[in-house]
Structure formats: structure tokens, C-alpha cells
Amino acid sequence: MPSPNYFKPSHPPTIANVPELTPYYYDNSIRMSPMERAFFTKIAKKDKSGMVGGSDEAQFFRLLMHATGAKKALEVGVFRGSTTAYLAQGVGDGGKVIGLDITKDYLDEVDAEEFWAEMGVADRIEIRVGNAVDGMRKIYEDENGSGTFDFIFIDANKDDYDAYYEWALKLVKPGTGLIAVDNTLFHGAVLDKNHEEGRAIDTLNKKIHADERVESSMLCISDGVSILRKK
Structure with missing residues (x-):
């Protein structure tokens, strides 16, 4: 059934309607340095590469951070560290990115810290290993x-998304700070009531949509990302 909030029912969202456009979208959107491309290429050869944040998403975050003058960022869920690098580029000289993850093993497997150094952003990044909720509380x-x-970028354990969201609202600057919540479409699993992680994300999506504490918009970038501003 069409959504009452979509006012062009005869024209579905373009990428959904014409999936053949996907290569065109990436070819005419993504602009990478040789080092960024080498980093993403190395990551793509490792297992669980589908869990990596999209290059389109990372580039968009960097643009938002440059536009808003962001100098301090928090990444909840670091994994291979590609998005971390873009956030570090976004905060610029003198800025700081704190990354929370349960392990550094995935970073070490792709020599992430060496790539960060080559990209000139290693000194802006601090990785903290442990439970992300505990890290945010600390x-x-x-x-x-x-x-x-x-x-603040949220992209960790889906079952804890609500807790991350509530802590992010405490940590983000009101009025000007932004929160990005990843995987808000979750490969379509948000429509599957039997999918545990999909249900968790669907519950948060509905909560955000109704939450008067924030101004928000869900975008069809990568696997879906919601951008929020705390009022």
C-alpha cells in the first residue's frame, strides 16, 4: 500500500524503480583519493565486508561535518575504520573522533591505523575498546x-540501538549537533517481524519519527541512514 506521505505515487523513488542506475549513482557521486580507494579495496577483500559503512554514506557525513564546522565526533561501532577516517577528515585539524568498539581486531586485520596515518588523520582518532553503551555512559x-x-554516528549492535540513541541525545550539542543512525532500512529486514535485529531497528525508526525532541529525516543512502538534530 502506498504511503500517505509520498506524494508521487506514480513515480517510485528512482533507484528503487531503476536499479540499473546504481553504478551511475556511484560513478557520478563518489570522489576518492588513491589512499581512500586503497583502504576501501583492502576492506572489501576481507570477510563481513557487507557490514562496512558505504562510501556514499561516509562521503556524505564528511560533507555535513565540513558544512557545520564539526570539531568533535563520536563513532559508535568502528569495525574496519573506513567511516572513522572520513569522520576524522570531517573534524579537520585540531578536531577529535572518539571511536567505540568491542574489539580492535577488525581494525588490525586491515592495518587501519597505517591507512589513517597515510591519510593524515591518525592523530585525530582515539579508539576505545569495550561495550559501547558503557563507553557512552562514561x-x-x-x-x-x-x-x-x-x-555522532551510530552503527553497532542493533539490539542496543535504542540505548545508543538515548545516550547520543545526551551527548550531542542541542540545536547544531547531528546524529546519524545507520542501517535504518537494514536490507529490508525492518519489514520482517520475525527478524530480531530488523524489529529493533523498526522500533527505533518509529520512535524517532514520533520523537518531538528531534528534527529528523531518513535517507535512502547505502542501507538507509537517519539524520537527526536535537532541538
């Missing part, structure tokens, strides 16, 4: 992190 309670982050 930043808030022990490091006076309330309302200090310009950009």
Missing part, C-alpha cells in the same frame, strides 16, 4: 561529555 558521567559532540 563519556557522559565521567568526562563532562553532555552536549559536547558535533556529530
Whole structure:
């Protein structure tokens, strides 16, 4: 059934209607340096490469951060570290990215820190290993992190998405800071009531849509990403 919020029912979203456009979309959108391309290429050869944030998404975040003058970012779920590099480019000289993940093993497998160094952003990145919810709580309670982050990217354990969201609202700067929530379409699993992770994301999507604390928009970039501004 068509959504009452979509006012062009005879024209479905273009990529969905013409999937053959996907290569054109990437060819005419993504602009990579040789080092960025080498990093993504190495990551793509490893297992679980489908879990990596899309190059279109990472590039979009960097653009948003440059446009808003972001200097402090938090990444909840680092994995291979490609998006981390783009966030570090986004904060610029003197900026900082804190990355939270349960392990550094995936970073080490692709020599992420060496790539960050070659890209000139290693000194802007701090990786903290441990439970991400605990890490966010520590930043808030022990490091006076309330309302200090310009950009927060959520892309970790889907069952904890609601907890990440609530902590992100405490940590992001009201008015100007942005929160990006990844995998909001989750390969279509948000429509599958029997898919545990899909249900968790669907529940958060509906919560965000109704949440008067934020202004938000869900975009059909990569696997779906919601961009939020705390009012």
C-alpha cells in the first residue's frame, strides 16, 4: 500500500524503480583519493565486508561535518575504520573522533591505523575498546561529555540501538549537533517481524519519527541512514 506521505505515487523513488542506475549513482557521486580507494579495496577483500559503512554514506557525513564546522565526533561501532577516517577528515585539524568498539581486531586485520596515518588523520582518532553503551555512559558521567559532540554516528549492535540513541541525545550539542543512525532500512529486514535485529531497528525508526525532541529525516543512502538534530 502506498504511503500517505509520498506524494508521487506514480513515480517510485528512482533507484528503487531503476536499479540499473546504481553504478551511475556511484560513478557520478563518489570522489576518492588513491589512499581512500586503497583502504576501501583492502576492506572489501576481507570477510563481513557487507557490514562496512558505504562510501556514499561516509562521503556524505564528511560533507555535513565540513558544512557545520564539526570539531568533535563520536563513532559508535568502528569495525574496519573506513567511516572513522572520513569522520576524522570531517573534524579537520585540531578536531577529535572518539571511536567505540568491542574489539580492535577488525581494525588490525586491515592495518587501519597505517591507512589513517597515510591519510593524515591518525592523530585525530582515539579508539576505545569495550561495550559501547558503557563507553557512552562514561563519556557522559565521567568526562563532562553532555552536549559536547558535533556529530555522532551510530552503527553497532542493533539490539542496543535504542540505548545508543538515548545516550547520543545526551551527548550531542542541542540545536547544531547531528546524529546519524545507520542501517535504518537494514536490507529490508525492518519489514520482517520475525527478524530480531530488523524489529529493533523498526522500533527505533518509529520512535524517532514520533520523537518531538528531534528534527529528523531518513535517507535512502547505502542501507538507509537517519539524520537527526536535537532541538
